[in-house]
Amino acid sequence: MTISLPGLDAVLVTDEATLTACARDYGRVVHRMPSAVLRPAAVRDVVEALRSCGDQALPVAARGQGHSTAGQAQVESGLVIDMSTLDDIGPIQDGRMRVQAGATWRQVLSRTVPLGWSPPVVTGYTGLSVGGTLSMGGIGAASFRRGPQVDNVLALQVVTGEGQLMTCSSSEHPELFSAVLGGVGQYGVIVEATLALTPVAPRARYHLLGYDDADAFFADLRTLTTRDRVDGLYGQVLPSAQGGWSYLLHVVEFYSSTSSDSALLAGLRSAPGARTVMDLDTLAFSTVVDEQLEALGLTHLPRVWRDVFLPGSRIEAFVADALAELAAEELGPAGFVLLFPIRNAARPCALRLPEEEQVVLFDICTSGSPEDPDYVPTQLHEARSMYERARALGGTLYPIGSTPLTTEDWRTHYGSGYQALRTAKEHYDPAIVLTPGAEIF
Ligand SMILES: Cc1cc2nc3c(=O)[nH]c(=O)nc-3n(C[C@H](O)[C@H](O)[C@H](O)COP(=O)(O)OP(=O)(O)OC[C@H]3O[C@@H](n4cnc5c(N)ncnc54)[C@H](O)[C@@H]3O)c2cc1C
CATH class of the missing domain: 3.40.462.10 (FAD-linked oxidases, C-terminal domain)
Known part of the structure; x- marks a missing residue:
C-alpha cells in the first residue's frame, strides 16, 4: 500500500531496510510491516502527518527506540513516526527542563548531570526515549521514593489523533495530561515534555x-x-x-x-x-x-517479558511461588529477573498501579533461541498465567512486556478509570488511528 501525505515527501521513508527495522522491536516476536516511516524534521511534520492519517483513517504509531517487546510501537500497513529525529534539549532553568520526546534519557543525563541536576527518576537502562517511557510509566532505581517517571512531569506538548498541537499539565487540559502519561500512545503523540529536575551530587x-x-x-x-x-x-x-x-x-x-x-x-x-x-x-x-x-549483545534473540506490578504487602509469597515454578534455563542466554520498589502517590495518570502506597514491579525477562519453535508459545502462556495470578491479588500489568491482553482485559485493567480513558480516546483520537499495536480500544 502506498501512503500519500501531502507536503511530507521530504521526510517520508519507504525503503525496505527502514520498513523492516520498524516491523520489529526488542522482543523479535511480533512483526507488523508499515507502509511508510516518517522522520519528522520539526513538530509541524507530526501535526501534518496526524491530520492526514486522521482524515484517511490510516493507522499510525510513534516509535521511540522500539524497546517494547510485543509490537506496541508497530503498525501494519500504516505509518510509523520515528521520533528519534525530534531530540532537542532545551536550557536547564529553575529546576526544570524542556526536552523533545525523541531524546533518550542518556542524552538528557549527559546534559543535566554535569550541571548538577537530574530528572528525579531515570530508567535503569537509559537508551530509551523520553516519549516512550512517559507513554508507559518509567520505573527506575529512584522510584522507591519518587514513584514512576510519569509522576515527575510538569507539562507535555501533545499532537492529538486529529493533528492538533496542545499543551497540557495538571492545570491545563488535565484530562489529556493524565490520559497521555502512561497511556501507551493512545491519545496523542508526545512531542515535548517539561521535566522536573532535582539536584544530584557528582x-x-x-x-x-x-x-x-x-x-x-x-x-x-x-x-x-x-x-x-x-x-x-x-x-x-x-x-x-x-x-x-x-x-x-x-x-x-x-x-x-x-x-x-x-x-x-x-x-x-x-x-x-x-x-x-x-x-x-x-x-x-x-x-x-x-x-x-550492550556488551551482552544478543539483540537478535526472541524475548518474552512478564512484567507485573504487585501490592507491596504480597511480594514475598508471590515471588517465592513464581521462582519455584521458574527453571533457570527459561531465562535463556540474555534473561534476567528484577524487582523495583515503587512509591505509589496515586497521581492521576493512565498507568495503573496496585492500590497500596508501596508497590513492586516484578519482571521475569526471558530470552530464547530463534530456532526453538516452542519458546514463544510456552513463554507467552507463562506470561499470561503470571499476569492472572497477579491480577487475582490486586496486581496490574506493566504494558512494556509481552503478555497478551484482550480488549476486555484492558477494560478490567483500567477498572473505574476505563470510562474516562474511553472518553479521552473518543475526543482526541475519534478516527481510532493511534497506536493499534497495543490493542487497547
Ligand atoms: C533493555 C531494556 C531495558 C529497559 N529498562 C527499563 C527500565 O529500567 N524501566 C522501565 O520502566 N522500563 C524499562 N524498559 C521498558 C521500556 O520502558 C519500554 O519498553 C519503553 O516503551 C521503551 O521506550 P522506547 O523509546 O523504546 O519506546 P517504544 O518501544 O518505541 O514505544 C513504546 C510505546 O510508546 C509509544 N510511544 C513511543 N514514543 C511516543 C511518543 N513520543 N508519544 C506517544 N507515544 C509514544 C509507542 O507507540 C509504543 O506504544 C526496558 C526495555 C528494554 C528493552
Whole structure:
C-alpha cells in the first residue's frame, strides 16, 4: 500500500531496510510491516502527518527506540513516526527542563548531570526515549521514593489523533495530561515534555549486596525502602551456582565529599563477605546497565517479558511461588529477573498501579533461541498465567512486556478509570488511528 501525505515527501521513508527495522522491536516476536516511516524534521511534520492519517483513517504509531517487546510501537500497513529525529534539549532553568520526546534519557543525563541536576527518576537502562517511557510509566532505581517517571512531569506538548498541537499539565487540559502519561500512545503523540529536575551530587557510591536467603533479601529491601536514606534501590534474582536462586540488592548513594558506608548499611542482614562497593562519577554510574546490556549483545534473540506490578504487602509469597515454578534455563542466554520498589502517590495518570502506597514491579525477562519453535508459545502462556495470578491479588500489568491482553482485559485493567480513558480516546483520537499495536480500544 502506498501512503500519500501531502507536503511530507521530504521526510517520508519507504525503503525496505527502514520498513523492516520498524516491523520489529526488542522482543523479535511480533512483526507488523508499515507502509511508510516518517522522520519528522520539526513538530509541524507530526501535526501534518496526524491530520492526514486522521482524515484517511490510516493507522499510525510513534516509535521511540522500539524497546517494547510485543509490537506496541508497530503498525501494519500504516505509518510509523520515528521520533528519534525530534531530540532537542532545551536550557536547564529553575529546576526544570524542556526536552523533545525523541531524546533518550542518556542524552538528557549527559546534559543535566554535569550541571548538577537530574530528572528525579531515570530508567535503569537509559537508551530509551523520553516519549516512550512517559507513554508507559518509567520505573527506575529512584522510584522507591519518587514513584514512576510519569509522576515527575510538569507539562507535555501533545499532537492529538486529529493533528492538533496542545499543551497540557495538571492545570491545563488535565484530562489529556493524565490520559497521555502512561497511556501507551493512545491519545496523542508526545512531542515535548517539561521535566522536573532535582539536584544530584557528582559522585556515586554503588553497593551490591548479595544474599542466598530470600527472607534476608526482602527484609533488607524493606528496611532500605522505609529508611529512605539511599538515592537508588532495586533487586535482582539470579540463578545460584548451587541450584535454586540467589538475590542481589543494587543500592546507590550520591555524594559530594564523603559517604558513610557504615551508616548506609547499618542493621542490614546481608553478609559482609557478600558485599561489594564501587565508587563512580554520577554520569558513569547512570550508564552501568547500558554498558552491561550492550556488551551482552544478543539483540537478535526472541524475548518474552512478564512484567507485573504487585501490592507491596504480597511480594514475598508471590515471588517465592513464581521462582519455584521458574527453571533457570527459561531465562535463556540474555534473561534476567528484577524487582523495583515503587512509591505509589496515586497521581492521576493512565498507568495503573496496585492500590497500596508501596508497590513492586516484578519482571521475569526471558530470552530464547530463534530456532526453538516452542519458546514463544510456552513463554507467552507463562506470561499470561503470571499476569492472572497477579491480577487475582490486586496486581496490574506493566504494558512494556509481552503478555497478551484482550480488549476486555484492558477494560478490567483500567477498572473505574476505563470510562474516562474511553472518553479521552473518543475526543482526541475519534478516527481510532493511534497506536493499534497495543490493542487497547
Ligand atoms: C533493555 C531494556 C531495558 C529497559 N529498562 C527499563 C527500565 O529500567 N524501566 C522501565 O520502566 N522500563 C524499562 N524498559 C521498558 C521500556 O520502558 C519500554 O519498553 C519503553 O516503551 C521503551 O521506550 P522506547 O523509546 O523504546 O519506546 P517504544 O518501544 O518505541 O514505544 C513504546 C510505546 O510508546 C509509544 N510511544 C513511543 N514514543 C511516543 C511518543 N513520543 N508519544 C506517544 N507515544 C509514544 C509507542 O507507540 C509504543 O506504544 C526496558 C526495555 C528494554 C528493552
